[in-house]
Amino acid sequence: MNESRPQAGFEAARQIADAVLFEGYVLYPYRASAAKNRMRWQFGVLVPPSFGAVGSEPSHQRTECLMEPRRGATLSVELRFLHAQRRTVQRQLPDRGFETVDELALDDRVLAPWDEGVEERVELDVPVAGLTGDGVVLPFDLPAREVQEIVHEHGKAVGRLVRRRERLDGVLRLTAAELPGPYAALRLNAVVENTSTWTPPEGADRELALRRSLVSAHLLLGLSAGTFVSMTDPPQWAAPAVAQCRNEHTWPVLAGAAGESDVVLSSPIILADHPEVAPESPGALYDATEIDEILALRTAALTEQEKREARGTDERAGAVIDLADSLPPEVLERLHGAVRALREVTSPSVEADADGFPGPLPGTPWWDPGADRSVDPAVDRVVVDGRSVGAGSRVLLKPGQRRTDAQDLFLHGRTALVEAVLRDVDGSVHLAVTVDDDPGADLWRAQGRFRYFQPDEVTPLEEP
Structure with a gap:
């Protein structure tokens, strides 16, 4: 690797990128036979152009962001993706030949056919001055290959694994243009394309296309001298230029330690600036839709047969099984929760x-x-639209745009009874309500369970 590359920033960004690269790679319960592991790789898939024309997945991704390079700066680019390879399982026959089978049971694992993901990298270092005008075009190709691995048990060959990768072609295009105005900033444009000439046969499915696709594709961009501009929180002078940037099927964020801005991760999963892997995380679990604590406990509780199947599905799945089985109590306890920051809360006089x-x-x-x-929720009141509202008041519900629960939209225009006025330690006010005509209102009230709205999400009604 070129010495001009921002080593520390790239290393920190790769930790986050790995979580993106392998997100959904193999899901709990980590077996090839599980239904959820038959529809894999949902992020950053760049399919061959001929297949993208008939499907819904793109054959390219575009990253645009702003950078302020210093004189003589070099841009380092690292394109990372997975190349799917088909693993076929074969059993050895008495005549020394082989036959393809659905599974091969061994003492410690059960081997099954599976699409493995091989990490690929395309790296480039280019002077920033060389990006203006026509820019830089870097074609790359990965030839088809097949390898065989003999499987032994008790010192005897019992079968083999045949791994085959299909040819993969792509191109990386980089250009930069100066921004008008007094600021020495450039708009960087980075496009990754799958340029495979493969023509899908009649009835070809996504599985065939995936073997010729860039899977979980993402970019790392680094400046040897200079900084990138945040796309989510740009300075005021850059906001209009940021709004004009076109990002397709990916999103660039500042990576590395907080306060540093010389590295960008352009990811198919939307992230915030300076994303981090939780220090409590014991290792990769490849299933970010689950909570680590629950996932580790459930994995450790799999039966021995289920663990054998997982170990035979993929080496990474086997590593998850071994990790869950070896976690000491103190590590599991850390997964239960963490306090990131503390602030002093002063009690009233x-x-x-x-x-x-x-x-x-x-x-x-x-x-x-x-x-x-x-404070007393039963008697406290709050002023809404110039009227005093408290327990016993009736209100009209109008959930705000900031709500993330789609079910709240069904309550728009419904009337409700205020049960209590609640105040957070930070001063926020919430109204606990029960919805009129809700057949379960009495049960909710008895259990102390309510729906909660802020004062600007209700309109007071006339008191009876």
Whole structure:
């Protein structure tokens, strides 16, 4: 690797990129026979152009971002992706020949046909000055290949694995253009294309196309001297230029340590600037839709037969099984939760306030509801649209745009009864309500379970 490359920044970015590269690679319960492992690789797939014309997946991805290089700076580019290779399982016959089988059972594992992912890299270092004008075009090709591995058990050959990769062709195009105005900034354009000439036969499915695709494709971009501009939180001068950038099937974020801006990760999964892998994470589990603690416990609870099947599915799946079986209690305890930051919370004065409410009981911790007796959800009120609202008030619900639960939209325009006014330690106010005509309202009320809305999400109704 060229010494001009930002080594530390690239290394930190690769940790995040690995999570992207192998996201969904093999899902719990880590067996090839599991239904969820028959529809794999949903992110960053660049299919052959002829297949993309009849399907819904693209054959290219485009990254555009702003950079402020210093004089003589070099841009380092690293394209990373997985190349799918088909693994066929064969059993050895008495006449020394082989026959293809659906599985080959061994003492410690059960081998099954599977599409493995081989990590590929295309690297390039180019002076930033050489990116203007026509820019740089880097074609690359990965030839088809087949390798065989003899499988032994108890010192005797019992079968073999045949691994085959199909030919893969692509191109990386890089250009840069100066931004108008007084700022010495450039708009960088990086396009990755699958240029395979493969023509899908009649009835070809996605599985055939995947073997000729760039899977989980993403880019690492680094400057030897200079900085990139955040695409999610740009400075004011850069905001108009950032808004004009076109990013297709990928999104660039600042990578590396917080405060550094010489490395960008352009990922098919939308991330925030400076993403990090949680320090409590014990290792790759390839299933980011699950909570590490739950996933580790469930994996450790698999039967021995299920673990044999997982180990025979893929080496990475086998590593997950071994990891779950070897986690000590103190590591599992760390997975239960972590406090990232603490701030001081000051309890109110012990003296009664202006309304005559007494302060907290001496020695009561701040998180105890009794720590602040100046608030009472049953009697507290809040002013909404110039009217006092509290327990017993009726309101019209109008959930706001910021809500992420789609079911809240069904409550728009419904009327509800306010059960309590709740205040967070940070001063936020929430209204606990039960929806009118809800047949389960009495049960919810008895259990202390309500729906919660902020004051600007309701309209007071006339009191009966």
